[in-house]
Amino acid sequence: MPDQSITAAIRGRLLSFHRPPAGPGDFDAVRHHEDGLLLVGADGRILEVGDWADLRGRVPEGVAVDDHGGKLVLPGFIDTHIHFPQTQVIASYGAQLLDWLEKYTFIEEQRFADPVHAAANAAFFMDELLRNGTTTAVVYGSVHPQSVDALFTEAESRGAGLIAGKVMMDRHAPAALTDTAESGYRDGKDLIGRWHGKGRQRYAVTPRFAITSTEAQLEAAGALLREHPGVHMQTHLSENTDEIAEVRRLFPGARDYTDVYDRFGLLGPTSLFGHCIHLSEAEMGRLSESGSVAVFCPTSNLFIGSGLFDLDALSMPQRPVRTALATDVGGGTSYSMLRTAAEAYKVLQLRRQNLPALSALHWMTRGNAEALGMADEIGSLEPGRWADLVVLDPAATPAMRHRMKAVEGNLEEELFIQVTLGDDRSVAATYLRGRNSHLRQSGA
Template sequence: MIDTTPAVQAFRSSILHCVRDPGEQDDTAVEYLEDGLLLVSGGRVEAIGPADELLKNLPDSISVQDYRGKLIVPGFIDTHVHYPQTDMIASYGSQLLEWLNNYTFPTERQFSDAAHAADTADFFISELLRNGTTSALVLGTVHTESVDAFFETARRRGLRMIAGKVLMDRNCPEYLRDTPETGYSDSKALIERWHGQARLQYAITPRFAPTSTERQLQLAGQLAAEHPDTFVHTHVAENVREVEWVAELFPKSRSYLDVYDQFNLLRDRSVLAHCIHLDTEDRKRLASSGAAMAFCPTSNLFLGSGLFDLSAAQSVGARVGLGTDVGAGTSFSMLQTLSEAYKVSQMAGQSLSPYRALYLATLGSARSLYIDEHVGNLAVNKEADFVLLDWQSTPLLSRRMQAAKTLKEKLFALFMLGDDRAVRKTFIQGQCAHDRDAG
């Protein structure tokens, strides 16, 4: 197929992105252009600025895509999500351990079938794009077929994605069990096949400490040492009963987090989901290692796991990103996830400003995944993954916007009331990958 994409593309709209972490006070950490122009060339941002200034020097041959009245933001980045759990989202009842046995493990059994894995991966990625998510850290299943299917779909669609095969050699059904040696060799083969291909990267993925023996965790740490630019992706301290179980299984470890530290799995590019039931020493160690926390509010509320302490994470300088954690998480929408993150913060007596919320879903998540040199905001030469948001996507939002007096008020209302309907278009490297109104 002949590429007919113009050498330079121009997008006119309101534009908002973070240039650094705004915390709760620093409004100068965001750049907002009421009438902005975004120029894209070769899939990267060539220029960004006020439309009246950039249009003066824009050749007449370049057609401007005019989206005035809408808002362009960087693509959302999901730091923790299970693609095989797409079909079991919103499964009723129980807390973490029962939920895994009742729903998760039987669902994941199906992913030995490459055709089923490919079909699910295709739907999953379409759903991400429909919700404005352009990059994610994704768990497969224990089956290599699940990872091959996901990466092949992501490569075909040109996405920046990180994923890996789950490692489990105990405390799970026999039909989902690997061994330390097969887990190591299968993961190594997947790294060699996919890591660094196109925009794809690999994550070494022990599911969580209880489902891996010490030998499996040892080999996972060895694999991480052999491939230092890969990721490590797992869960920690999600549920009180889970934490107690880990203490029984690993009596020599000071804490749940310390289990991973002892097996050299705590480092930069390590991402640990949940991080609810950590103490101060754990948080400091996690931050100093360069690892990141994935804040998964909808999942934590759905399973009754607890409230993430964002202020405590900030106080030790930990990297924090946002995760939907589908299928325990109840929505692919990062807008809805931000709504729940705000409520979790409220319950904990903390605050989450609209600009900090935007940071968590974009540049903060990119920094957590060490991909902020590529994505996370719309700085010049970044990959042009971005979302066109519709302030008036529903009658309620439209009415609420009429009463909003400031950008912060509008943005906060969008996060509280928005969902996939607010995503007008999603762009991958400057190309439209989802159009809400098409067909």
């Protein structure tokens, strides 16, 4: 008899990873069902994955099959660094990092003191993530606790899981955007109590970066991490040469930028450092030793003119640094992880390095899940994982349809076209916990 706990059935060309690909053509790292079926339980987790011919009889009467034909069904994309209060500063002209913060970002983020504004933007933010196939994100709020409340409330109402936190800034920012070491600690503790582990939500202690936090505040951030095992930590590191020089001036006793954070206990397996472009050998060694994660944000690194991420240097076998991939909206210029991967490919080309399609897709799914310590929850199409899915249309645009005709039957080339030409139009549907949460409109 069919299992009556099955509540959803999704058919398509299923594609997932069980380990990192060793390079182009490594399909041994892939689980692929050309005509597959994924069955979802009442709790929103995957029950079974396999060929349509083998599992079709398991679909209970009354459960309609969502049939996506020739489209690819992958685990939902995971964005490991994005700024919720910056949705209206994306595509702001003509500044590098420190000027960009002063001229655009700090002005916009002050508006998130208003809970109504924060709630409206949280709805837009979640809509945009889902429209781009992103089902999990690591998110910076503003300095205001209410911004994080609005974000978590919206995510939880949709069945999505976020890792997010209130930015901590007690200096070098407008008065309306600063907290104190004490209030930042208190607000963070309150938010952890309200949200960390509630439903699918997780908290990230979030000192913006060393320039905007005093030693007292960085110590408070470290205290939150020590007192609440399992929470994440997110901040920025070594993005811009002027930024690095200012950190050196503000912390003359530190060996380097990474050491500023290290002295306060902010490195570790749940710590995510955005950018990591201009690291010394010693800094890479310490990130490796601590298990910290360097987050590659290619579109913002190019747009703000910060520099080129050096994946090979971070991947040295003697001291590999864990890495993740992210959009970094609003310095980044697209919510799409596909567009982000395309820009990552170009950045690495300029470094005389490479990013095969399989590696790119692994990075934005299982790879990012592993970077978050969540590979047992998300990032792959395996029983027990949340049924968070993205459905990609290989013929989403005229240019893609035209190009795909030349590679018919070659899956790896098809995937590379999707990675390099795809964007939000490629996303035919997005699922959260097996429920359709975004469906592309015909002709959109």
